[in-house]
Amino acid sequence: MDVSVGECGTILVAPAASIGDGSAPARGPDFTRAVLDVAGAVLTWPVLGAPGPPSAQVHDAGRAQQWLWALYGERVALAVHERATGRAAGSPARVRVPADLTALAGDAARLALGHWTARWWPASYPDGIPVLAPDVLGVETAALTHRCQQLFDDGGDQPDDCAAELVDEHRAALAPLIQWWLAAPTSTPTARRLEAVLFLVDAAADAAGLDGPALRHLRAALAERPSTGAPADPGTLFARRTGYALAAGAPTAGGGRVIARGAGTNDWRRYPPGFVDAAEDAVSWTARALGAQRRIEVEVLAHGRAPSGAPLVAEVCVNGVHRGRVPLARRDDLWAGHGDLDLNGGLLPGAQPPRVEVAVVLPGFDPGPAPEPAPEPSIGPDAVPGAGAVDDRAARDAVRALARRRLAAAAPDLPYDVPPHAAASVPFLAETAAAATAADEDY
Template sequence: MPEASMDTHVTRAEDGTVRVGYEPAGPAFTRAVLDVAGAVLTWPVLGAQGLPAAQVHDAGRAQQWLWALYGERVAAAVHGCEAGAPAGVTVAEAEVTTLAGGAARLAFGHWAARWWPTSYMDGITRLEPDVLGLELAALTHQCHQLFDTAFGDQPDDCAAELIAEYQAALDPLVRWWLAPAQPTDTARHLDSVLRLIDDVADSAGLGGPSLRHLRASLDQRRPVGTSVDLGTLFARHRGYALAAGDPLVAGGRVITRGSGSNDWRRYPPGFVDAAEDAVSWTARAVGARRRIEVEVVADVAAPAAGAPLVAEVRVDGGRAARVPLVLRDDLWTGHADLELDVGQDLPSAAMPPRIEVGVLFPGFDPGPGAPGDAAHRDAVRALARQRLAAAARPSPYDDTHPGPFLAEIAAAAAVEEDF
């Protein structure tokens, strides 16, 4: 990202924290966040990238990167605010530095690892976590100035841990790098990521066959390898895991059907297809009983066991009831008798009840989001499609969004095979 400039506002809150810029609005899945030394940085995912907002809780620790991220004048303003200078000041033409570009890319990569809207229904390919994890390790090392290793309280300072967790993708990455006829930008991108990974591994004392193979490959002049098919190079989830569970039972009179809400914040990544209409339900009259049946399209990587995913059901705004879901083939399914208030009954099909169904993971769920969140989810899906389309023809990074990650390039190459 080339250097540029923009006005930046610096304020001090009553609790003593200092805010740089204005925090992006919108739900959590529209914000990319980095936990750095003495502060938390936030960028908007939707819209142009630029300087992040920062909530600085320890300006002393943050000084090591403030000047490199925002420039000298913003760093001085933060120090002044913490020391008791006027509560607000605007720094005209604050610099957008090289570190700011790298930090934005790292934050967006962490966002993709958490919020990428994988959807078989919507045709948005899954990003291979091993490939993304290794590039995040490289970017973390590249942005090492943001972190203070002496304290060990920044969860995003995890380059060595990422390599240890995801090194299964190292050999395929090396094969990709060695393959002939690579686009120039992709070859340069691969070379940079692999050399940064090697630096991290060397500094952290990591070892193993994959890392030794990487070092040996980097030490030689780059040989001409055989061509590779990115659609099959990396291990990918194909099909769905099977789990025990009772299938939905047909029968009874259908009273009404509908789609539920699919709030991404209410369950961990990798559980549910990100499509807006992934949650559906049917209300039936079975004799004197009233039953709700729920079907949720599973993510292709959904865990086969030990996952207490549930559906939350409300009838005409009444109290919420929870329906346990089990994974069978490509669906989470569950059914339960509806608990109605005294004297309440489900109306006939001519006057169907108002039924609200959502899916959540107990203990993880922060509660329902705002009504406007659906529009934000649509915008995120559009961004993912746009990025995959751009990744199919990799080009240098631009100022609007961080350029394609290796995982996106690989996913774009696999679109035809997977969908």
């Protein structure tokens, strides 16, 4: 690991290969990094890279010393301490020291990946990537949070430290998880994985003083472990909701003459998880001429658990100029809407086809568009959709490939206890359940 002093006295810890200009670890799109806020620091793992110790930006070395040695080993902890206290005067600005493979490093990587999965899992019907049950993932994240308590303190500035909140929010998954565990033969890796998670959840709830019917049922099951005698299919226990509640709002308007159509930009960063299908071509648009009017219609594939009534909008730009936003309403498995736009002469017959860019966003959540390369050529009514692709499309494709690999590996006979450097590669229980559910559904 390279240990150095960054801007404002921040101590940087990073794998040697990830250092670019020496000032900070190399970075990529948000959705290619798993991040964990811990006591005195922020830890970062590359989701698409090889497993290994995380990069760290240590802003309070005193608080971080409680976990640095357990995460990286004593040599890295000492190097950080020396640079934080000024005892490294006269030594190189950057020092390279070996890190140890520790159990805490593996657990922390898995916890960070759990948070990443809750935010960035690329669920998509056309891409064949099933939705993960959020409560099942939340329960396992709670268990991992409790296991990683050494990373946290009572500073109150760590949003990832509260196992009790996760248990309370996702306790609906406890009953089916218990049923799955009780039905699994005790000697199987699946039963051991389930048991490890349930015991950690019980410990986290007990430490926080949580109570309630679901937690009392959990404690009784852990104390007695009565076998149900019947196999439990996780695909049945965690079957996804089918169908959609209809949202208010009229469908897109037809009629008129189609003068252009294309695919919009599906930037995962511009809306919360669980709203839009993650497919690259989930956003499509059609421009029509209705007399002198120019109307744009937008359709967006909805996520399998998309809420109704959310104020999603489609942001429309023509030739790089913002032309307005089109409100979208949920109807069946689509977000859809249409709007009349003042295009100042654009989209006229015989004129050079303009460059139309459409992106779906949630106002108030949207951080703004990602940087884009030179735009692709405009397309007309008969062209193949594909305009508006952003420069991180390759990264999104890599994330989809990662999700498919994890689902393919989500077999019930995988062990729970693995070497620290491989802990994050073990599928989550939510992935195992999703793989089983997808086998029974049209994916």
